[in-house]
Amino acid sequence: MEQSNGPIQQPLHAASADPAFVPGLTGVVAPLDGAPEPEDRPQDAAVDAVVDEVVDEVEDSVGEDAAPAAADAGGPVFEAADRRGRIVADAEGVRLSYDEEACEFRWDEIAAVESEKGRFGKRFTVTVHTPDRRWYPIEIIAPDRGHITGWEAGLDAVLDAYFDEAS
Template structure:
């Protein structure tokens, strides 16, 4: 059998220098070292005070307040010591310790939930076949029942099948 020679593959996967515009950190440091103080004249810089704006206060853009859910619709707020699950008119929000995930209703393809002992688990499914579960622990079984009732009402109100 005759062997064929395969040319070597070049590209960024094999050699990062293949990507135009990328340089190693050593190249930048070497370029900075070439400029010495004797090559560059010394200049004195004086800070300039910013001038007062001529625009009235009304013309300046004001930060928009964060959107809040209307108080008249059903809302689920289930919290435990580490996290929370919130379902309202804006969508579904999960928190766990210092992490937060927000899903608006237009980016959710399905919401499912389940209970186990005193734990409520809510899973959000997105159109790209990903799912994001979060769970909270209820202090007692009556609170768990209350949360599932609130969740049913909120999903019936806001989520369209």
Template sequence: MEQRIDSNIWPERAVGKDPAYVPGLMVPPAGTAETDPEQAETEERGPEGGAPSDALPEDVPDEPTASEEDAATDAPSEGDAAKEGPVFEATDRRGAITADSEGVRFRLDDQEADFWWDEIGAVEIKTPRFGRRFTVTVHVSERRWFDAEVEADTRNRLKEWTAELDAVLDAYFEES
């Protein structure tokens, strides 16, 4: 009888069993409209089968008052302050790679994966000698990495994206 010596245990949920499984992508919590059709129907009908839940009461004004507009334009929000530094974004028809003060974000169609700066161990940039594929690989641990690719419209755009991403990495990424 053979026994396995290594402690390499494969996760139960893997691509071989679930083709929709992609490591690093978050699944919506159970009971939300995205995963539960009955919940979606309830949200459309409203709490007691009446008007939809997003319907506004008639006594609520639709437009903000002048004082609310002045307050909104005078005071910068926290999101604006966080976005003051360099921001990188590379997109094509299906995907996007974004890096800002929060971390690196990959998007492919309707799926997103977020990686915060404190969990990232290394970031690799790959540009082919021939072709226009821009690849960014995020290493989160010694044995786990995730990559995303976007296609540039010109070869010069690859050089621009590389320089922009280097500026963001220099500003926010701290090697430990």
């Protein structure tokens, strides 16, 4: 008869092993017909140039503090972005994206939204809490410290307008 000397470890069924375990994360989308195959895609230098252009456009729009879509939605819209992450909060809910990962939360799926600015730096952190005791933080790096104050005011305006209605 064999005897085990160590603890019995159960298999891990969580977000660290299976990203589909996390509610709100979107899956990988199959490429459309006519989409370029991986070998047909632009090389790294071309991709970097396009990314730099997009980052410049985002930084220009972030300087306006609250959002290009405010006129379309009719209500307050908050948007903050850096080169890797983006936070958008509007009448539909809160959308977080970081690199190629993204998640969406409708207002009825949100228990709380918490924001925090870094003590010494230019970091702005927004954490979305869900009723099932999960939280989803994202950290955005501001171009300067003055943007963080504007971002906090913009986020507060959106939360005042939409979050109180949903709770």
